[in-house]
Amino acid sequence: MQVYHGTVAEAGDALRSGRDAFVGRCADDFRRRRGELPGDAELRSWRNSWPVLVDALVRAGLGDLALLLEYELPRSSERIDALVVGARPDGGLTGVVVELKQWDQVTAADSAEAETRGERRGHPCLQAAGYVSHLEQWLADEVLRLEFRGAAVLHNADDRSTALLSDAVRGRVGSGDVAVLGRRELAEPDPHALAELLRCGDLAPPAGSRLAEFLELRPQPSAKLLGELDTVLRQQSRFRLIGAQQEAQRLVWKAATDVTAKRKRVIAVSGGPGTGKTVIAMRLVVDLSRRQSEPKTEARFLTPSGTLLAQLKRAVKHVPGANGMFGHPKSHPPVTAVVPVVDEAQRLAREDWQLERLMTCAPVSVFMLDERQVILPDEGYRVAELREHARRVGAEFHHVELTSQFRCGGSLAYLNWLDRLLSPDKTPERWTESDYDFDIARDPDDLDAWIRHKNAHGFTARIAAGYCWTWTEVDATQPLVDDVVIDWTDRNGERRTWRRPWNAHVEHKDRAGAVTAPGRKFWATDPGGQDQVGCVYTCQGLEYDHGGVLMGPDLVRRGDEWVAQPKESRDDRVNGLTAEQYLPLALNIYWVLASRAMFGCRLYSTDPETQAFLMELRR
Known part of the structure; x- marks a missing residue:
């Protein structure tokens, strides 16, 4: 996919006759192809950067080369700002990946990141090199003999900024091969020299048939990638x-x-x-x-x-x-x-x-x-x-x-016991000694202390819960909210409260840049996740060393059977279900939560009657 496909000269004519109209047509094509409109920031970048790039290509005598704007990488939703395609003297096709940036100044840079206006951003050479490598790994054809190059174009940047970026990747494989162009380079008056700076000095217009072959090429993983x-x-x-x-x-x-x-x-x-x-x-x-x-x-x-x-x-x-x-x-x-x-x-x-x-x-x-x-x-x-x-x-x-499983310490005894426990019709049994470390936590503090002890000794330990508490979503600049709140009476008859936030939707960092809470997709594995409570959606398909499970009031034990209470769930996707409809799902949810841990698990129910039932099953 691309929002524009034509020659450089045709794009130049369209931009000169009406920049906003050209950008508008590209936005309409973007919406037709992706089902959504580009964001305001993206539209601004198109208006500001496309005319400068196209003007430079035209002045470099490259008007007959093919230009693809917002070219979507094969087998990826990532898009390249611009891809310039031409023919080499040996007849093969070359695509020049252009990463466009509106940055006016860079104050610091290393091989991975650059600082602009106090914000750390990905190094544009690393981005361009990544796109080049992706194309090399997915597009190969003996007839077209494809080759890809990279250029980072910062049309507002001064010499100091481009020098910082270039020096940070000098000699590095991939990113060190990406050209960096700023205001001075783009103003180069000599067409041939400008074409060389843009990595297009040896390229001629591609034959229409060969360009069509390139656009229709089916992506396949290269032998190197595999x-x-x-x-x-x-x-x-x-x-x-x-x-x-x-x-x-x-x-x-x-x-x-x-x-x-x-x-x-x-x-x-x-x-x-x-x-x-x-x-x-x-x-x-x-x-x-x-x-x-x-x-x-x-x-x-x-x-x-x-x-x-x-x-x-x-x-x-x-x-x-x-x-x-x-x-x-x-x-x-x-x-x-x-x-x-x-x-x-x-x-x-x-x-x-x-x-x-x-x-x-x-x-x-x-x-x-x-x-x-x-x-x-x-x-x-x-x-x-x-x-x-x-x-x-x-x-x-x-x-x-x-049948053979390798989670839960390889303990089929535990999984068989858990299957009987979380069944609508089987009779739960007392837990007997096993090579799997299982127990019922006395209270939330007991559970929390066990998890923290495991984490302190180098293990990955997490607490997950049924979705029975409101989840307050905050951005990376706001503190997490202690939504999971459990009140209970301790053995001395005193009322106690345990509080924790749900896992973060996005990554949170402290002022020094250290991660304090990983984003939800990495809560189960990354440092910091032990300080939040996860749910079935952030741990399903994953595993960790030790796990604590908070059973909420959506699944309770009454007499000799499990009773589902869907109104106690805060998951909108189960709204409207009857108790009978929700019961098998609730049993499965806690089955998932209780089977994530490799070496040990602790259960605790916030419902007193259910907690008493679980305590009776202890060895």
């Missing part, structure tokens, strides 16, 4: 397959690569927490994409969980172009050669068109799910439903069930 991802998977222990996971991987691989299959195939992989679904999904994405087969296929990791997606992208952030291997199911285009591997599939919205599109867009589609983790009324498909949808679209169906 090799680097493979290295990450092999080096990081959380991505390694062991024991029964390897056998499950073999079965999934066999079903996914069955060359004798006459129809499309749908593979459902089900398993509880810690059975390796995410690890297998990651391995499949890399291995299927590396597989040499005809027709050539690749795979993409999809998940409806924004928290899991952010965590995985960060795990491979040093691999250029890796973001293109991940996405949300709704953003996945129906590309016939791309195998969708959907993790956390139990969180898919119950939209049959979306599910059937995933099943029919490629020869194979893979769904990793845990039926016990369906937590909303409008989400989640069971294995039987996947089977029925596969039959409906005429696809073969395979089901692989994972």
Whole structure:
């Protein structure tokens, strides 16, 4: 996608005849393609920066080169400010990535950031180099022989500012190769010298047919990208397959690569927490994409969980172009050669068109799910439903069930006990001694002390709760609000109050720049998260060493059965549900919360009758 595609000269004519009209047409095209209008700040940057860049390109004698404005990177929602495309003397095509900045002064810079007007921003050379690397990893063609370069254009900046930026990345691979142009460079009177500064000195107008081939080129991950991802998977222990996971991987691989299959195939992989679904999904994405087969296929990791997606992208952030291997199911285009591997599939919205599109867009589609983790009324498909949808679209169906699990200390005893506890019809049992550290906390202070002790000894320990307290959203400049408030009577008969904020929506820092509260997608893993309370949406799909669970009044024990109280939930997505409709969801929510911890868990209920019931189950 791009909001403008034409020659540099045509863009120059349009801007001279009416800058606002040209920007308006581009904004309309942006809205048609993305379903939203660009923001006011973005529109201002278009009005201020495009005319300066286009004027410089025209004065450099580059009017016949192709210009793409707001060019969307393949397999990414990121956009390049401008991409100038021309033909090299050897016949190959070159794209020059242009990062535009309106900064008028830079007061400090290092290889990652620059300070402008007292604000720390990403170094423009690092941004441009990242875009160049992404294009190199996703666009390759033996005929077009593509090459990419980078330039950072700061049309308001003085020589001191551009020198600071250049010096900060000098000699660094990638960012050190990006040209930096300020006011003086853009005013260069010699056309050839200006073209050289813009990294376009050797480029000629591209043939229309070759430019069309470039625009229609299907993105594919390069061998280098897949090799680097493979290295990450092999080096990081959380991505390694062991024991029964390897056998499950073999079965999934066999079903996914069955060359004798006459129809499309749908593979459902089900398993509880810690059975390796995410690890297998990651391995499949890399291995299927590396597989040499005809027709050539690749795979993409999809998940409806924004928290899991952010965590995985960060795990491979040093691999250029890796973001293109991940996405949300709704953003996945129906590309016939791309195998969708959907993790956390139990969180898919119950939209049959979306599910059937995933099943029919490629020869194979893979769904990793845990039926016990369906937590909303409008989400989640069971294995039987996947089977029925596969039959409906005429696809073969395979089901692989994972049993060996590696979370909760590998303790099936704990998960079996938890399953009986959080069941609408099974009889809970007393907790017996196990290799898993489980107990019922006496009160919130007891729970909090246990969590802080674990964190102090180098473990990752978190407290999560049912969504039973109002959540006050604040920005990064405001202090977090202690929304989670629990009153109780201690053993001496005194009334006590425990208070904590929910996890932050955005990252919070102190005046020295140290993170005091990570953003919600990283609450479960990053330092500072132990000081806030998480919820099911910020921990589902993740794990930590030790976990405390606050059971709110939305799920209480009355006699020998669980009773759901949906009116006690502050989650708008369960509004209007009856107690009977909410009960299985509430049981699943606390199942998720109580199965995140690797080595130990503590439960505490704010409801006195439920707390007394839990205390009776202690060993």
